[in-house]
Amino acid sequence: AVLTNPFWVVKLRMQVQVKTSEGTHYRGLYHGLRGILRDEGPRGLFRGLVPGLWGTSHGAVQLMAYEEIVYRIQQRVGRKGGLLWGPGIASGSASPPEPLAGWYYGLAGAASKATAVVTTYPYQVIRSRLQMVPTATAMQYHGVYDAIGKIARGEGIRGFYRGMIVNLVRVVPSGGVTFYLYETVLALLGRDPRQP
DSSP: OTTTHHHHHHHHHHHHOOOBTTBOSOOSHHHHHHHHHHHHOHHHHTTTHHHHHHTTHHHHHHHHHHHHHHHHHHHHTTOOSOSSSOHHHHTTOSSOOOOOOHHHHHHHHHHHHHHHHHHHHHHHHHHHHHHSOOOSSSOOOOSHHHHHHHHHHHHOGGGGGTTHHHHHHHHHHHHHHHHHHHHHHHHHTTOOTTOO
């Protein structure tokens, strides 16, 4: 996150810039990096870094949710044990659970992605707000706590979830497809992720 943060700053600013009579403010990656360094100094390249570090929790939340959802599905359809570290294996069960039908894994992947998005989305809003170009007309944020306070006071809890529905529509299907393909490829290779 630390090394890639400058690229996220330039990407966001290029996405929200408006072409004016003078042209665009950022013509590309190198031009954007150089311009931010010139206008704002090195700190400008690392705007939104702290929320970006919080974003690393997204994958952990998704994997934990996936494991729990698959375990619950296995229980519901009459199979025992968890996918990777479930009680069926940990308790010394002689036989691992049978694999589920592929669509169950797709469903679990989609649901786990939705869970991760809903629980971690506020960091994306905070990071984006901090990375915006500081102007006289744009809301000025002087750090993470300032941004959290201003969003909470000005927009309420809904302010932390602006754009989340669009993001869910974009990423939930890919979460389902990813885990469906992961489990399918493992099955085709004869590998069982439930074996220690």
